[in-house]
Amino acid sequence: TGIGGGVAQAGLALALAFKANVYVTSSSKKKIAFAKTLGAIDGVNYKDEDWNVQLKEMSKGIDIVLDSSPSSILDDYFKFMNYGGRIVTYGSTGSRKTTINISKFFLRHIQFIGTAMGSPNEFKALIAFLEDHKIKPLIHEQFNFESGLEAFDALRKGTQIGKIVLVH
Template structure:
């Protein structure tokens, strides 16, 4: 089968090559991939910045497709089913936090940027009927991360004011749509005028350019503070978020693309009883609830661009440059 593998001998650190399909083991199924999608972790793997790098691995965590084969003892009714794949592996029994054996599909084990992928049958969920394969393939990792950040960690309620930072990225666009569907008053920030305009079109009450010095002042004036902020950047910008969250409010962050903050206005955190919460991916319970939420509200992922596997380098470079608005999808 054709697959996009991590290969540090090539200039792009990627290689489209023929990879054999191994026999199925107990509890496994073979899914013919119809669409896969990129996440930032794929690019970090390409740059060698992700832990437990395994050269030669097939990248990709997100995928949708059709079940082609099942191991002995698995219900044959799965064959021919249109499915999406939960990429969170070995979360464990504790809803509060993942187990020490937690992994994400696509590193260190083979992922979805291939014509076929082998996964445990318990990772399968029926594809929501209102989604195309491309839309469904864009859903799993980012949708799960956004759902847990908003509803489990953030405890979002209807009519609360929520700020989604970095609008345009995969998780951020899901968080925006989920919050809107839940009846929240949604605001967004982005350094891109194009992305801010799209957020307005999708119903943002206000949008902010976080590169402008007066954005904090403007946000406070317009919102009177946010009940919940969903962020992926951290860094020194975290202090700006502390300044715009309401007393008693929550800041939930699922990434640190700007690194650690050099300073932290700790006095404001404790005096205003602000909760700063970390989150990543989500449990099997979160995934099931996310899929149900998607179905109930007929939410469709924003697709930035669809590439073929042969165009993998172009797709990865687009993500690296931060040009995408929504999810970058690849098809075999």
């Protein structure tokens, strides 16, 4: 999925704090352009038929992919992944099923890693890292608790760049 959501924005900020060269995906040119203002090198529209080829050409190969929902496009990753690369997935609670050509993983030493919240100590370390690097969540829009349905509608539309926040 693309760079528009709050978790993807946090991933971008964390990767940049580690001095990574970051490339993003989105179905929106506006979101790619915004990610570039934050420090991403470039990006591709994942709805383009050859998006993975475009990504390989512009990046010369990707070492780490962060994706919240890779199931439908997982086999496409091998066109741009570097030998020994890692695919990290988070938040895929929808239990989507996928099939993959497993030989593409082990022949190129690509790791597929699922992650969740981590331990309390890891969370403390993350908070300290965020504070040290002055990383704050990007808020797209705040809604009063009474406007919760409007907030969910905003999420459903998928046009946000950053977090949709409910305030009680």
